[in-house]
Amino acid sequence: MIKLDPTNITRQVTEYLNEMKNIIKRGYLEECASPSPAINPFTGRRVTELFERGSALDETLLETLLTGTFSDMTSRYADLQDYIQTCGLVYYSSFKIHYELDKLGLPRTQRERERFRERYAARYSSSWFDRIKAAHPNYMENDEYFDAFTDAVEADLIKLNEGIGRIVNYSMLPDEQRHSIMNRMGVEVCPYCNRQYITQYHDGIKFKTTADLDHFYPKSVFMLLSLSLFNFVPSCHICNSRCKLAKGVEILYPYDRGFMDDARFKYVLAAGASIDSIIGGNTDFDIEIEMSGTGALHRILQNGVDMFKLEKLYQSHKECVREILYKKQAYGKAYQDDLQKLLEQMGLDQLTQHEMNLFQYGYTLDPEDFGKRPLSKLAYDVIRQM
Numbered sequence: 144m145i146k147l148d149p150t151n152i153t154r155q156v157t158e159y160l161n162e163m164k165n166i167i168k169r170g171y172l173e174e175c176a177s178p179s180p181a182i183n184p185f186t187g188r189r190v191t192e193l194f195e196r197g198s199a200l201d202e203t204l205l206e207t208l209l210t211g212t213f214s215d216m217t218s219r220y221a222d223l224q225d226y227i228q229t230c231g232l233v234y235y236s237s238f239k240i241h242y243e244l245d246k247l248g249l250p251r252t253q254r255e256r257e258r259f260r261e262r263y264a265a266r267y268s269s270s271w272f273d274r275i276k277a278a279h280p281n282y283m284e285n286d287e288y289f290d291a292f293t294d295a296v297e298a299d300l301i302k303l304n305e306g307i308g309r310i311v312n313y314s315m316l317p318d319e320q321r322h323s324i325m326n327r328m329g330v331e332v333c334p335y336c337n338r339q340y341i342t343q344y345h346d347g348i349k350f351k352t353t354a355d356l357d358h359f360y361p362k363s364v365f366m367l368l369s370l371s372l373f374n375f376v377p378s379c380h381i382c383n384s385r386c387k388l389a390k391g392v393e394i395l396y397p398y399d400r401g402f403m404d405d406a407r408f409k410y411v412l413a414a415g416a417s418i419d420s421i422i423g424g425n426t427d428f429d430i431e432i433e434m435s436g437t438g439a440l441h442r443i444l445q446n447g448v449d450m451f452k453l454e455k456l457y458q459s460h461k462e463c464v465r466e467i468l469y470k471k472q473a474y475g476k477a478y479q480d481d482l483q484k485l486l487e488q489m490g491l492d493q494l495t496q497h498e499m500n501l502f503q504y505g506y507t508l509d510p511e512d513f514g515k516r517p518l519s520k521l522a523y524d525v526i527r528q529m
């Protein structure tokens with residue numbers, strides 16, 4: 144997983160607000176005038192109040208919702224904090240507890256299971272569902288009680304989202320605007336898998352894209368964030384549809400960080416491999432992902448590897464690794480020194496390390512460039528392993 148530059152988002156704030164603010168306002172005003180206004184089941188108040196300060200629409204809140212970061216939303220607005228917490232409790236609740244304890248390196252005892260469920264409920268706590276939690280005092284004891292608690296919260300969240308959907312709904316984003324957003328982001332390779340190009344092009348009339356616009360927090364659960372710019376992650380179709388839709392598990396948020404040194408690709412020689420295997424003579428090795436860290440970070444890294452099937456899919460890139468191993472061997476230090484001398488004799492500038500890497504491997508090996516070329520993180524890790 145590759146980090147995305149948040150300025151991809153911030154540079155298009157003005158244009159996005161110009162396009163979208165009035166659309167939301169229209170939905171809000173229609174809902175205000177509705178003879179049967181939607182009610183937030185958690186608070187008993189009208190859903191329109193989520194968007195208000197006093198009794199008028201809060202323009203700053205609306206702008207924050209559309210273009211602010213999630214921490215902007217949760218630190219400034221108590222209702223947004225409660226909403227996101229409530230959605231989080233529901234969305235991530237379908238975990239398999241044994242598997243989660245394994246990822247954390249904890250024993251599968253009843254005590255640890257209860258502690259895990261308690262920590263989970265504390266992490267996603269909100270005064271919105273204190274009443275529901277109080278009605279399920281034994282929620283931590285087993286899966287059945289825990290599911291009954293989260294199902295009850297989900298039932299109210301579904302009703303709330305029906306009301307919110309009249310004001311904020313992804314279907315309100317014009318198709319042309321969706322293409323423009325992705326074009327302005329300039330992301331060239333899927334940040335989740337770093338394997339597929341996602342391409343913008345102009346068909347003679349308007350910009351189009353081959354990418355999917357993934358909602359990091361899925362719009363089906365986090366309806367209120369369905370038009371939030373910082374919730375949009377351009378990704379390849381496979382990562383967005385086949386992998387991501389299926390699961391509600393916590394993964395790295397690409398605008399915060401990528402794998403970097405916490406999860407590294409490495410080649411591991413197969414049984415019977417020879418010296419040829421480490422100088423690019425064959426592909427008698429496996430590709431593995433080695434993760435550092437423990438506890439919560441390790442769990443989130445492992446979730447990303449599992450969700451996008453990275454270790455399995457990367458086995459098909461052994462030829463790329465073999466080629467890198469070969470280039471490392473064939474165009475080593477002596478070769479590079481000769482090349483620099485030749486350039487000097489010809490009166491030309493020496494190559495910088497950046498240019499030498501590009502010449503030698505076809506990658507700059509600069510983490511800033513990981514998003515420009517597929518498999519660049521793989522190349523970076525394998526070269527550093529040698």
Ligand SMILES: [Zn+2]
Pocket residue numbers: 333334335336337338339378379380381382383
């Ligand atoms: Zn992908």
